[in-house]
Amino acid sequence: MWWNQVVGLGLEQAGRATIGLTGLRHRSVGEAEAVEHPGDGPVVLLGGLSETRPCLEPMSLWLTRLGYDVTPYTLGAGMGCARRTVTSLVRRVRELADDAGRPVRLVGHSRGGQFARAVGVEAPDAVSHLVTVGTPFDLWGMTPHMSAIVWGLAAAGTAGVPGLYGLGCLVGRCCARFRESLRAPWPQDIPFTSIYCRSDGAVPWRSSHDPYAHNVVVPCGHIAQLTSAATQRAVGEALARTVDQPVTVAA
Helix, strand or coil: CHHHHHHHHHHHHHHHHHHHHHHHHCCCCCCCCCCCCCCCCEEEEECCCCCCHHHHHHHHHHHHHHCCEEEEECCHHHCCCHHHHHHHHHHHHHHHHHHHCCCEEEEEECHHHHHHHHHHHHCHHHEEEEEEECCCCCCCCCCHHHHHHHHHHHHHHHCCCCCCCCHHHHHCCCCHHHHHHCCCCCCCCCCEEEEECCCCCCCCHHHHCCCCCEEEECCCCCHHHHCCHHHHHHHHHHHCCCCCCCCCCCC
């Protein structure tokens, strides 16, 4: 328990510092800027690998300004077993949808977008929109340094480091269903938008391009997507999309 607390505190402080520095260069939407796409209803905001609540604060504040009731989740900094994480999220999303009397909008950054897509595949009745930001839908399509991090964490988890996914989550039966959901057919009546950057240093843009999604390109890097005004506006527009804006599915 003490190990998880120490690691969690360290990740939170690192996240706060990273977002602070990134925000100096890639600023969020200004407070005086008019809201073009006001919304309402519940939004679940999911963080990615090693991301803590400070990392989600800029996007959370923006979505709150738009009028949404935002529930941010970091889920053990996104480093746990995907199968268990998605099972927990499905349960929570259904609870939020029942409480609100309406489906929930899902927004996920990086691995958080993977979780969000898996939740939508498993519980489409509880989801009204899916927006992923810088999310790789191909586990083998990451940059070399990111792949090294992902596999290194898996090896550590297999060796017994608490709170980490293991090698079985990447290649074994444990998370096979989760891996399949990343490229599974998407319900045509639920708007799905994938937002990504062509110069992303962690996730090659082709891994984020989804044939079932409305694909949107933004001009900023992986972490900057959390603070960038361009990305925030793109997320706002995506959450306002309706099903009468069709997406052609690639063959």
